[in-house]
Amino acid sequence: MNIEADQTTMVEVRNLTKAYGSSAPAIEDISLSFKKGEFIVLLGPSGVGKSTLLRCLNFLVRPTSGIVKINGQELGALSKKGLLQARHHIGMIFQEFNLVNRMSVLMNVMCGRLGTLGTWRALTYNFSPEDHEAAVRALVRAGLEDQELYLRRADTLSGGQKQRVAIARMLIQEPKVILADEPIASLDVMMRAQIMDLIKDIAQRDGLTVVMSLHQLDVAKNYADRIIALAQGQVTFDGPPNELTDAVIERVFNKPADEIDEEQTVEITEAPAE
Amino acid sequence: MSNGPVLNEAALRAGAFKMTPLRMGVMLIAVGVYWTSIKGTEMSIQEFVTGFPAIVDLLRQMFPPDWAYLKRLGWPVIETLQIGIISTVVASILALPMAFLAAKNVSPHPIVYLPVRLFLTVCRGVSEIIWALLFVVAVGLGPFAGVIALIIYCVGVIGKLLAEAVEAVDPGPLEAMSAAGASRWKVFLYGAWPQVLPLYLSYCLYYWDHNTRQAVVLGFVGAGGVGYALFFNISTYYFEKAMMAMIVLVLMIVVIDRFCLYLRQKII
Amino acid sequence: MTIAVASGVLDAVIEERRVSRRQYAIIGMVVFAAALWSAWGTEFNVPKLMEGLPHIYALGERMLPPDFSILKDLAGPMIETLEMALLGTTIPIFFALPLAFLAAVNTAPNPLVSIIVRLFIGIFRTVPELIWAMVLVTAVGLGPFPGVLALVLHTIGGLGKFYYEAIESTDPGVMEAMQAAGASRFKVIWYGVMPNVLPVMMSSTLFYWEYNNRASTVLGLVGAGGIGLALTHALQDFRYPEVVTCLILIVLILVIIDRISAFLRGKII
Ligand SMILES: Nc1ncnc2c1ncn2[C@@H]1O[C@H](COP(=O)(O)OP(=O)(O)OP(=O)(O)O)[C@@H](O)[C@H]1O
Ligand SMILES: [Mg+2]
Numbered sequence: 005m006n007i008e009a010d011q012t013t014m015v016e017v018r019n020l021t022k023a024y025g026s027s028a029p030a031i032e033d034i035s036l037s038f039k040k041g042e043f044i045v046l047l048g049p050s051g052v053g054k055s056t057l058l059r060c061l062n063f064l065v066r067p068t069s070g071i072v073k074i075n076g077q078e079l080g081a082l083s084k085k086g087l088l089q090a091r092h093h094i095g096m097i098f099q100e101f102n103l104v105n106r107m108s109v110l111m112n113v114m115c116g117r118l119g120t121l122g123t124w125r126a127l128t129y130n131f132s133p134e135d136h137e138a139a140v141r142a143l144v145r146a147g148l149e150d151q152e153l154y155l156r157r158a159d160t161l162s163g164g165q166k167q168r169v170a171i172a173r174m175l176i177q178e179p180k181v182i183l184a185d186e187p188i189a190s191l192d193v194m195m196r197a198q199i200m201d202l203i204k205d206i207a208q209r210d211g212l213t214v215v216m217s218l219h220q221l222d223v224a225k226n227y228a229d230r231i232i233a234l235a236q237g238q239v240t241f242d243g244p245p246n247e248l249t250d251a252v253i254e255r256v257f258n259k260p261a262d263e264i265d266e267e268q269t270v271e272i273t274e275a276p277a278e
Numbered sequence: 279m280s281n282g283p284v285l286n287e288a289a290l291r292a293g294a295f296k297m298t299p300l301r302m303g304v305m306l307i308a309v310g311v312y313w314t315s316i317k318g319t320e321m322s323i324q325e326f327v328t329g330f331p332a333i334v335d336l337l338r339q340m341f342p343p344d345w346a347y348l349k350r351l352g353w354p355v356i357e358t359l360q361i362g363i364i365s366t367v368v369a370s371i372l373a374l375p376m377a378f379l380a381a382k383n384v385s386p387h388p389i390v391y392l393p394v395r396l397f398l399t400v401c402r403g404v405s406e407i408i409w410a411l412l413f414v415v416a417v418g419l420g421p422f423a424g425v426i427a428l429i430i431y432c433v434g435v436i437g438k439l440l441a442e443a444v445e446a447v448d449p450g451p452l453e454a455m456s457a458a459g460a461s462r463w464k465v466f467l468y469g470a471w472p473q474v475l476p477l478y479l480s481y482c483l484y485y486w487d488h489n490t491r492q493a494v495v496l497g498f499v500g501a502g503g504v505g506y507a508l509f510f511n512i513s514t515y516y517f518e519k520a521m522m523a524m525i526v527l528v529l530m531i532v533v534i535d536r537f538c539l540y541l542r543q544k545i546i
Numbered sequence: 547m548t549i550a551v552a553s554g555v556l557d558a559v560i561e562e563r564r565v566s567r568r569q570y571a572i573i574g575m576v577v578f579a580a581a582l583w584s585a586w587g588t589e590f591n592v593p594k595l596m597e598g599l600p601h602i603y604a605l606g607e608r609m610l611p612p613d614f615s616i617l618k619d620l621a622g623p624m625i626e627t628l629e630m631a632l633l634g635t636t637i638p639i640f641f642a643l644p645l646a647f648l649a650a651v652n653t654a655p656n657p658l659v660s661i662i663v664r665l666f667i668g669i670f671r672t673v674p675e676l677i678w679a680m681v682l683v684t685a686v687g688l689g690p691f692p693g694v695l696a697l698v699l700h701t702i703g704g705l706g707k708f709y710y711e712a713i714e715s716t717d718p719g720v721m722e723a724m725q726a727a728g729a730s731r732f733k734v735i736w737y738g739v740m741p742n743v744l745p746v747m748m749s750s751t752l753f754y755w756e757y758n759n760r761a762s763t764v765l766g767l768v769g770a771g772g773i774g775l776a777l778t779h780a781l782q783d784f785r786y787p788e789v790v791t792c793l794i795l796i797v798l799i800l801v802i803i804d805r806i807s808a809f810l811r812g813k814i815i
Pocket of ligand 2: 054055056185
C-alpha cells in the first residue's frame with residue numbers, strides 16, 4: 005500500500021452538531037477527519053452520542069448543523085437521489101445485525117444492492133444472476149462458506165453467523181467506508197474476536213476506513229489505529245491506543261480503569277441476544 | 279420439583295387481598311352498577327321461571343328438524359359463502375393502502391395519517407348490520423347491500439390491525455437498508471413487508487371466517503343466504519325448518535373454522 | 547471455485563423461484579376465480595354502487611344536521627345496552643369456567659366428558675347472538691331479558707373456548723408436581739392452574755365485554771332491547787336526523803369502551 009494513498013482524507017466532519025428536538029445536543033461542534041485505511045474506534049459511556057455521530061456520517065440522522073464529507077463529497081449538499089448513491093458506498097453494520105428474519109440469507113445479503121436495483125426487479129423481488137454471484141462471493145469472504153446456509157431463513161442462524169451475513173451485505177455494496185455501531189455487543193467472547201479479526205482483515209486488504217463504536221476497552225486497544233473518546237457530546241481524547249492511559253480513561257469514563265474492565269466482564273457473560 | 283405448590287401458595291398469600299377505602303368504594307360502585315343492570319334489564323328468577331317453559335316449548339316445536347328442507351338450503355348456503363368470499367377479498371385489498379397511510383412510521387404525513395385513522399375508526403365504529411341497513415337505502419334489498427356493509431366494517435378492522443402490525447415492525451432492517459442507499463419504497467418492500475405479510479394473511483383468513491358468520495346475520499336485513507332462510511322461517515313459525523337451517527349453519531361455520539385454522543397453520 | 551459455488555446456488559434459487567411462482571399463480575388464480583364467482587352470485591357490481599351513490603348522498607343530506615334533541619330519550623336505551631352487555635359478559639363466566647375445566651383435556655375427568663362439553667361450547671359459540679336473540683324473543687317476548695339471555699348463550703360458548711384453550715396451555719410440570727405432592731384434584735386446579743391462566747382469562751373476558759357491547763347495540767333489531775330498537779324505529783319511520791344521532795352515540799360509546807378495555811388490559815398484563 006503506498007503511503008500517499010494512505011494520506012488521502014476519506015471522512016471529514018466539521019463543526020458537527022446534532023440535537024434531537026429541543027433537548028440539549030447529543031453531539032456538539034465535533035470536527036474530525038479520518039484517513040483512508042484508518043481504523044477508528046469511538047469510546048465512551050452509554051448515551052454520549054457514539055451512535056448519533058456514526059449515523060450522522062451517512063445522514064441516517066440529519067445533523068442540526070455542520071458539514072460531513074465522505075470521499076470529498078459533501079452529503080448535506082446532495083440531492084435526495086445523490087444521497088442514496090453516496091450511501092451505497094458507505095457500509096454499515098449494527099449491534100442487532102438488522103437482518104430481515106423471514107428472508108433467506110442470500111436475499112438479505114443482496115439487499116445491500118437495493119440502492120442500484122432497477123424498479124421492476126425490485127418490485128418483483130428478482131435480483132439479477134450477477135447480484136446472486138456477488139452475494140455468494142461476499143458470503144464466502146465474510147467466512148460463511150457452507151452453502152447449505154444460503155437459502156435458509158436468516159432467523160435460523162446463530163448470532164455470529166448473522167453478523168457475518170450482515171458483513172456480507174455490507175461487502176456487496178463495495179464500500180469505501182465502514183460504519184459499525186457496537187458490532188460485537190450481542191456476541192459471545194469467542195465470536196467477538198473472530199468478527200473483529202474479520203472486519204480488520206477486510207479493512208486492511210481493501211484499504212477501507214472503519215469507524216466503529218465499542219464498549220470494550222481491551223478490544224479497542226487491540227484493534228484500533230486511533231481511538232476517539234467522547235463525553236458529553238464532545239471529543240475528550242483523540243490519539244493512538246498507547247496514549248490511552250489509565251488517567252485518560254478515568255477522565256473519560258468518570259471511574260477507575262479497572263472498574264470498567266470489570267463491567268465489561270459482566271457484560272460478556274450475559275447471554276447474547278436471541 | 280415439589281416446590282411448585284409451595285411457591286404458588288406463598289405467592290397467593292403475599293398477594294392476599296387488603297381492603298382499602300378506595301377498593302371498598304370501587305366495589306360498592308360495582309355492586310350498585312350490577313344491581314341497576316339487573317333491575318334495568320328485567321332480569322329476575324321469576325322472569326326466568328315464567329320464560330323457561332316457553333323456551334322449552336319452542337325447542338320442542340323445533341324437533342324433529344325438517345330434513346326435506348335440506349335440499350332447498352343448498353342455494354342459500356352457497357350465497358352465504360359467496361357473500362363471505364367477495365367481501366373479504368375486496369376488503370383485504372382496500373385495507374392495504376389504508377393501513378399504510380394509517381401507520382405512523384410509514385405514513386407520508388400526519389395530515390394523511392390522522393384522517394385515515396378517523397375514517398377507519400368510523401368504519402368499524404358500528405356493526406355490519408347497521409351499515410347494511412343504511413346501504414339497503416342506496417342499493418336496495420339483496421346481498422349487495424350486505425356485501426358493502428361487510429366490506430366497510432372489515433376495512434376498518436383489518437386496516438387498524440395491519441396499521442398496528444406495520445408500526446410494530448422491527449426498525450433495524452429498515453435502518454440497514456436505508457444505510458445501504460435504498461429508497462423509501464424499497465426499504466418498505468424489503469424491510470417491512472416480509473415482516474407484515476404473514477400477519478396480513480392471517481387477518482384476512484380470520485375475517486373471512488368472521489364475514490361468513492356475519493353474512494348469516496345480515497340475512498335479517500334481507501341480504502339473502504342461510505340467515506334469511508332462518509329469519510323467514512322463525513318469523514313465520516316454521517320452526518322445524520328453522521332448526522334445519524340452524525343445523526346447516528352450525529356445520530357450515532365449523533367447516534370454515536377448521537379450514538381457516540388449517541390455512542393459518544400453513545402460513546405460520 | 548467461488549464461481550462454481552455461485553452457479554450451484556444460483557440453480558437452486560432459480561428452481562425455488564420457479565416453484566414458488568407457480569404456487570403463487572395457483573393461489574392467486576383460485577382466489578380470483580372464487581371472488582369472481584362470488585361477485586356474480588351476490589350481484590356485486592360497482593356500476594350499481596355508483597348508481598346508488600346519489601341515493602347515499604341524498605340520504606346523507608337528509609341525515610344532516612343530526613337531531614340532538616332526542617339525546618335525552620336515547621340515554622335510557624343506551625344505558626340498557628350497556629347493562630345488557632355487562633350482564634351478558636359476567637353471567638357466562640360462572641358457566642364457562644366449570645365447563646372449561648370439564649372440556650380441557652388436562653383437567654377433564656374423562657375424555658368422553660371433554661368431547662361432549664366441547665360440542666356444546668362449539669354450538670353455543672357458532673350460533674350468532676342475533677339468532678339466539680331472535681329465537682328467544684319468539685319464545686319469551688320482546689324486551690332486554692331475551693337480549694341478555696342471547697348474549698349469555700353466545701358468550702358461554704366464546705368464553706368457554708378461550709378458557710379451555712388457556713387451561714390446556716398450562717405447564718404440565720406444575721400440575722404433575724402437585725399431584726405428586728398428593729394434592730386433590732380441586733387443589734391442583736386452584737393452586738396449579740388458576741394462577742397461570744387467570745391473566746389470559748381476564749383478558750379474553752374483556753375481549754368479550756367489548757364484543758358484547760357492540761353486539762348489544764344491534765340486538766334491538768329483533769326486539770331484544772337497547773339502543774338498536776330506537777335505531778330501527780327511527781330508520782323505519784325515515785327519521786334520518788335521529789338515525790345519525792343514534793349512530794354518533796353508538797360510535798362514541800364504543801370508542802370509550804374500547805379505551806376502558808385497553809386500560810384494564812394494561813392493568814392485567
Ligand atoms: N431518536 C432519538 N430521539 C431523541 N433522542 C435521542 C435519539 N437517539 C438518541 N437520542 C439521545 O441522544 C443521546 C446520545 O445517544 P446515542 O444513542 O448516540 O448514545 P450512544 O453513545 O450510542 O449510547 P450507547 O452506548 O448506549 O449506544 C442520548 O441522550 C439519547 O437519549
Ligand atoms: Mg449506541
